[in-house]
Amino acid sequence: MNSPEIQRLIQFLSKLPGLGPRSGRRLALHLLKKREQTFRPLIQAMQDAEEKIVTCTTCHNLDATNPCSLCQDPRRDPTQLCVVEDVSDLWALERANIFRGYYHILGGVLSAIDGVGPQQLHMTTLLERLTRGDFTEVVLALSATVDGQTTIHYLTDQLKDFAVTITTLAHGVPIGGELDYLDEGTLFTAFQARRGVS
Numbered sequence: 001m002n003s004p005e006i007q008r009l010i011q012f013l014s015k016l017p018g019l020g021p022r023s024g025r026r027l028a029l030h031l032l033k034k035r036e037q038t039f040r041p042l043i044q045a046m047q048d049a050e051e052k053i054v055t056c057t058t059c060h061n062l063d064a065t066n067p068c069s070l071c072q073d074p075r076r077d078p079t080q081l082c083v084v085e086d087v088s089d090l091w092a093l094e095r096a097n098i099f100r101g102y103y104h105i106l107g108g109v110l111s112a113i114d115g116v117g118p119q120q121l122h123m124t125t126l127l128e129r130l131t132r133g134d135f136t137e138v139v140l141a142l143s144a145t146v147d148g149q150t151t152i153h154y155l156t157d158q159l160k161d162f163a164v165t166i167t168t169l170a171h172g173v174p175i176g177g178e179l180d181y182l183d184e185g186t187l188f189t190a191f192q193a194r195r196g197v198s
Contacts, residue, residue, distance in 0.1 A: 060105040077101040082139040109151040137165045
């Protein structure tokens, strides 16, 4: 029904996160109908990103400079380092504007099933940064999954000889959450981390 070029475009778009064949078709049709306003500027933006965006050798963020703009920002707190799983986690924390220190992206979490060990993650560069840095706190901001928690335990063991305070994100009942709708793991963690009412 469609030309091979359109089919190829739909196939590539359908492989993007959050899109399937139906969304890929809609997006392809929109781009083809709005070539001047959308398609050509998108192609140019993608070419610019492909040519100019690099991985920061310090924290492993994506930026047009190396070291990235966050690593070069002198206004950030040099005593705090936040360890995250992926670039998307760093972006989420920056959007929330809740952390003013520096970051380190692991590039994933430990997972025996997926064959991801410490060698596949950016753990060596993390230890190097802690050796030569002035960090006093390391925030392990990893997901509350089994693999995320395994990674937190592994990192805690690796960092025990450094003169840093190791913290993790709080887990438990979200604001507005009803107990009846929460899974047992969330309830258990929230109950274990209960605190006094002031």
